[in-house]
Amino acid sequence: MSIESVDSARIVDLPPAGRVEYRPCAAPGCPSREVFERLRDDLDWRQLPVRTFGRAIAQPRLTDFRGEAGIRYRYSGLTLEARPWTAHLLRLREVVEQHTGQRFNSVLCNLYRDGRDYMGWHADDEPELGREPVIASLSFGARRRFTLKPRSGEAERLEFELASGSLLVMSGDVQRFWLHQLPRALRVRDARINLTFRYIAN
Numbered sequence: 001m002s003i004e005s006v007d008s009a010r011i012v013d014l015p016p017a018g019r020v021e022y023r024p025c026a027a028p029g030c031p032s033r034e035v036f037e038r039l040r041d042d043l044d045w046r047q048l049p050v051r052t053f054g055r056a057i058a059q060p061r062l063t064d065f066r067g068e069a070g071i072r073y074r075y076s077g078l079t080l081e082a083r084p085w086t087a088h089l090l091r092l093r094e095v096v097e098q099h100t101g102q103r104f105n106s107v108l109c110n111l112y113r114d115g116r117d118y119m120g121w122h123a124d125d126e127p128e129l130g131r132e133p134v135i136a137s138l139s140f141g142a143r144r145r146f147t148l149k150p151r152s153g154e155a156e157r158l159e160f161e162l163a164s165g166s167l168l169v170m171s172g173d174v175q176r177f178w179l180h181q182l183p184r185a186l187r188v189r190d191a192r193i194n195l196t197f198r199y200i201a202n
C-alpha cells in the first residue's frame with residue numbers, strides 16, 4: 001500500500017487493462033475554496049434512502065444528480081432523474097472535458113458533511129455507463145482518502161489522498177476488476193464535495 005505526496009501527479013496502470021490518473025491541481029482557482037462554497041450553497045443536496053441487503057437506510061452523505069434532460073441513473077435500488085445543469089457545473093464539466101478529452105452528459109455530486117460520511121466499496125459498473133466507462137472525479141474541500149482493491153486475486157490495494165481542486169480519472173476496465181471506496185475518516189471535521197462526471201446512455 002503506498003501513499004505518495006498529494007501534490008504530485010500520478011498515473012497507475014491497474015491490471016488487467018485499467019488506469020487511474022491523479023492530477024493535484026486541475027480545477028479553477030485550485031485549491032478552489034470558492035468553487036467548494038458555491039457548490040455547497042447552490043446545489044440541491046438531499047439525503048436519499050438506499051437499499052442494502054433488503055433494508056432501507058439513509059445514505060451516509062448527501063447527493064444531487066445533474067445532467068442532460070431525460071438522463072436516468074439507477075444504482076442501489078434508486079433511480080435518479082437528472083436535474084438541469086447549473087451554469088457553474090457546466091463550466092466545471094468543460095474543464096474536465098478538456099483535461100480528459102472525453103464527453104460527459106451527467107454528474108453525480110456527493111457532499112460528505114464531515115469524516116463520518118463515506119461511500120462504501122462499490123464499482124461504477126451500472127449497464128448504462130457502458131463496458132469501459134471513463135469516470136472523472138473532481139474533489140473540493142476536506143482532503144479524504146480514496147482506496148481501490150481488486151475484486152479478486154492478490155494485487156495490492158491502491159490509495160490516493162484527494163486534495164481540494166484535484167482530478168481523479170478511472171478508465172479502461174477498472175470498474176470490471178476493481179472496487180473503490182471513500183472510507184470514514186473520523187478525524188476529519190470539514191466537509192468535502194466530490195463531482196463524478198459520467199457518460200450515461202439511456
Ligand SMILES: O=C(O)CCC(=O)C(=O)O
Pocket residue numbers: 108110119124137146162180181182194196
Ligand atoms: O467521493 C469520491 O471520491 C468517490 C465517489 C464515487 O465513487 C462515486 O460517486 O461513485
Ligand SMILES: [Fe+2]
Pocket residue numbers: 122123124180
Ligand atoms: Fe464510484
